[in-house]
Amino acid sequence: MKKQLNSTPFFKLMIAVIGLVSFSTLSNAQTNNSVEVNGFVRNFTGLLLNESLDFTGNNNALDFTIKKSSSKVGFSTNAYVYQYPGQDVKLGIRELYVDLFSPKMDLRIGKQQIIWGQADGVFITDIVSPKNLSQFLLLDFNEIRMGVTAVKMKVYPNDFHDLELVWLPNFTPTIFPSSNSIWRPENDFPVPVSFDYSNAKVSSNLKNSELFARYSLSTSAVDLQLMTAYTWDDDPSLLSTKVMDSLYQLSSVVISPEHHRLLVSGASFNASIFDFVLRGEMAFYKDKYFQLNNPLSVEGLEKKNYVNYVLGLDKSIGMWRLSSQFIQKIIVNHNDYLVSDSHENLITFMANRSLYREKVRLELFTYMGLNNQDALVKLRAFYFPYDGVSVELGTNVFIGETGMFGQFNDNDMVYTRLKFNF
16 A cells, blocks of 8 residues: 555645645635745656666655744744655755844744855855755755754844844754765775764754854945854865774775864855946855875874855846856865865856746756866756746756766766646
8 A cells, every 4th residue: 555655646745735725725814914825846857868877866846835924923934845766755844933023133043044145056155054965966956955943133223234143053964965876976995985973973062053143234336245153064074094904904994074163254245347247255264174185094184274265247148147157265275185176166157048938948057167177067948838837858967087076977867847836
């Protein structure tokens, strides 16, 4: 019976949607304060273009949001359901919070996504919400960015300034691909590798909580944000230890992930110059841990200060919207014995336009790594036959042999995404 039920997940999601819409209708009929219900049902089917021609990432999803608010209090929850072939249904809450409103201050308490910064497709000062990289960078960014339990206070001295303070009582790390995932990078060790997670957990207590602050200024000429954070590195440092056998030959390697404290300061801006939009963002990381060039060394980590910044330029030409970014990572006082390059350079380019009275949209987005001459090219075509319905056909093409994108050069794919918004 269980197998039979799992063969019809899409219809079960549709039943859930009907129930939610019915709930919204009944709630609106019984109270003066409206309840807003929206979300989507989605089917994703991907096909690898390598020799295997395997289907990958196939899933059905239901994502829905329920909101209710008044002049002084608001409530919101965003839940999701994922069904993958041969796996248990995954249920989760991305957001669940209460808002308290006043003329000069807003307070949000609960699980929430917090979005900072001006960059597209990269994370510079957008570090409050950790990332879900289980499918690399192929999920929508509202799904990559995870919800965190937080207290967020926003103060409005006047119409041009605001101050945002965020406290995270519990640390949430990045989610990486599982060991059998095609998005799990292969290690280059010549011997078996095991993992020791004894130091990976960050205990939940007041001492280990995280603090973030952002000041924003908005004028007719420029939008400016300044931020600082006392946080944990969401991505763990990997300490590698070699294990020798009785003949003093290398027999295995033990990798010990561990998260470390970071002090981060940064800024971002957005300004219109003639017919262009200029965007910029920068973050300075104090005492970030980097791996040494010898991965078998017991002392395989070293602290370095680190800068990450982006400059972007946007322009509309007729029906086309164009955007390009230059991103650079700099390790201050770099040494040759570090695994990472002193400078890592990345370019992104995006172009899209709508056709046939916005029934069709074409889009190109590409990452281009300059250090390793690798790239990820994402081509997508959307068709909107009816309000709330979209059909997407896309490709993800990986170019190169090494680097962030080149390591996945066997994972080129085509996919379809059918989506119903309600």
